[in-house]
Amino acid sequence: MRDHFEIRDHDAAGRIGRLTVPRAGVTVETPALLPVVNPNVLTIEPERLGAEFGAEMLITNSYIIRSTDRIRDQVLERGLHDYLGFDGAIMTDSGSFQLAEYGDIDVTTAEIIDFQRRIGSDVATPVDVPTPPDVSRERAERELETTERALADAAAAETGDMLVNAPVQGSTFPDLREAAGRHAAATDLDVFPVGAMVPLMNAYRYADVVEAVFGAKRGLDADCPVHLFGAGHPMMLALAVAAGCDLFDSAAYALMARDGRYLTVSGTEHLAELSYFPCSCPVCAAHTPADVRAREDDEAERLLAEHNLHVTFEEIRRIKAAIRSGTLLDLVDRRARGHPAMLDGYRALLDGSDRLERTDPVSKDAFFYTSHESARRPEVRRHHDRLARLAVPDRLLVTESKAPSTHDYDAVWRLKPPFGPFPRALSETYPLTAEVPERTDVAAQEAAARGVEALAEANPETAITVGHDGWAAAALEGLPGGVETEDLRDLGR
């Protein structure tokens, strides 16, 4: 039980939580976005990050501070919060990223944890090894051992009320991620970053990101706060939250702005190519792209960085609102249309719909069928699982139409793609109240056929007749043997 993290609301594997950060004396609501602050270059003043953008927590790099004489002495003297001018929570990274980039750094976990404590960090990080994707299993295992020693060194250090990260590595081996998660959760460390995700995200490998998160979370406890290290593009935040991530950090807002890049929830645009701003944030409501291009370079960069951060925090608020209203998967469904790789990520998420089902609320306002992928949502799976528990008579008609006026069935149930059969008495219960398109699709019909199959398997003695509105052949072929079918269109109903 981790008493510094409290989960308030669930939707799919996503949650709204409260992370108590004792050293800062604050509680941070998750999902949270931590703007990355480069101690050398303050693109936007940290005070403004809190006041204007709503950032409750920042992340900066203790290794850079320690390596830069001019800054180190000031930060040691004044403390990190005073130096940056930020009174929320501050997480610090350790130099692991530099280790991954340059192959070597000149500091141990014991030294950097001590340094982070001395400068006043609220959440410190050990020197783990961010093993890149697609390496040999032997290298991933060897480096994981080094990471686990770093976690042990961090756990042994004197940290006071400073929280400490326990990074979860394992490259692209889901079982290693799981083992790493289990090891990390067994320490008394506090926050659990899933590491080395940047190479996957740079290559748009969102399905692999989801699989790494699922792997780590299989090993972690449900109440562990999970940080997706290096993830801050608004396009992928809903997907990552739905997979179970709570904390994110964005260097993208500033780095992209430096290159003239403009973030949106469906991808990245270039200022040079934009004729219109597809946004109404305070920057975009007051300027046109031509206005911004006409500014001095550093002014244009600052305006772009502000937009990038506005759209990112906007997405975080949208995700929280979606979790509250039970519509997070609807949001992920929308975001999946930003890029084919996002669709891959969504499909990978739905491959884990048994995981999602465990924490998905049993009842919500409405189920919207908005794509073929909707047929694979956890609510559909749950309905199929429940079908086996319903009492069924000997002769049953399940039909997309009304009950016929005369018949000799023992009962007439409804048949509603993508769920399949259910007694009429359940018509007003979630998710069977679902709104579905009039122009249905074969994915919904096939899912309904799986529902019939689940019912038939649990009730081998029952004679089932299916009345359908002209289902596609692929759906009819999914019905179990022994089921009679009637095409309602032939009956002129």
Next chain:
Amino acid sequence: MRDHFEIRDHDAAGRIGRLTVPRAGVTVETPALLPVVNPNVLTIEPERLGAEFGAEMLITNSYIIRSTDRIRDQVLERGLHDYLGFDGAIMTDSGSFQLAEYGDIDVTTAEIIDFQRRIGSDVATPVDVPTPPDVSRERAERELETTERALADAAAAETGDMLVNAPVQGSTFPDLREAAGRHAAATDLDVFPVGAMVPLMNAYRYADVVEAVFGAKRGLDADCPVHLFGAGHPMMLALAVAAGCDLFDSAAYALMARDGRYLTVSGTEHLAELSYFPCSCPVCAAHTPADVRAREDDEAERLLAEHNLHVTFEEIRRIKAAIRSGTLLDLVDRRARGHPAMLDGYRALLDGSDRLERTDPVSKDAFFYTSHESARRPEVRRHHDRLARLAVPDRLLVTESKAPSTHDYDAVWRLKPPFGPFPRALSETYPLTAEVPERTDVAAQEAAARGVEALAEANPETAITVGHDGWAAAALEGLPGGVETEDLRDLGR
């Protein structure tokens, strides 16, 4: 040729245009959103609509002005632009809406056109009959005759340089909409509203909206500016633009605000139920929902109306940006996930992909496959049409894999779902550069099978072999008879 409307860019059936409004001395860029201004209740001052929100054109109601003594005399004396304090273009409605609501009004087309001219309207409207959906064909035809007489009266009136609307009615009979469009285009009137859409939109019948627009546009000329009367919800604007609409009007921003409703691009939320604002417009960046709820009623209403208008103009800008970059259908694909009825609308749009294909640019930056519906996009249809024109040898292998190192085919082509076969030399041409998900789907495979079918039909003498990565049965069954298949997974490639 209508020389007051110039089309600059196309994407699907959508376009960016310039509507010259001579009486106002301005040119309005389309797609344009006309905020509805109630002459009795100025929720947001018209001057601010232009300066802060970017409205280039407003719409107000000449019938209400004429019926309200206090306002009429002032407007006649000062002129509409001075009275409202707006120096852009102003369109006026005629009372047709009141006719539809209350069954009778006390003004003729000749009288109201003259009144609109006298108050200084820039675009006037005759008294057409907004026939509701689902009426008898006889009523729809009878009322259409009345509308056509109103158009004749308007055409006969003295209008000077004032533009005049020619509404297109016809209820839910696409052939009547087409006839009405052809009649309207044959007048010398200027702007073409598709009328009586509000009952369809209130009932979320977006597929019927698309079919009515397609009907009207079959009758209208390609260079007619089309106004979707009564449409202003940001959720449906991209769909309506992709179907070929140029002008929209929003009363929703103010009416919804009065009821505490908060518009988004994926639906309508209630202020009372929002914990977070999923937006970063100047209102939402500066307030929380709790802040707004704590305000006086009229202040909260004004803030909501401002948000509603910001998010609507933001969507108009996003649509224009999408047309410029050739990504309008990607945007419609995203918006289709807002509600099952929006998915119906998108599917209806794709039912008309031959219409979309006519104006869709031959080359764009990139084709993103982001849903099963992507397989029905006009680019896929166009590729299949072109396959018949390619020279094909006697023995052809089309394969999802690389060419085998030794073989006795005359040629080896690529096979890429959803497009199907093509010679490798075309690999770098649009749309065959498409980004597609790694986790493919049966809709893409079935579309590729239709491509093989098109090739086989045009070349009955050619022996075609298909090498596929484990296609679904439904896709394999779509291949024409006589085609050999090889499952590449069995070959260990």
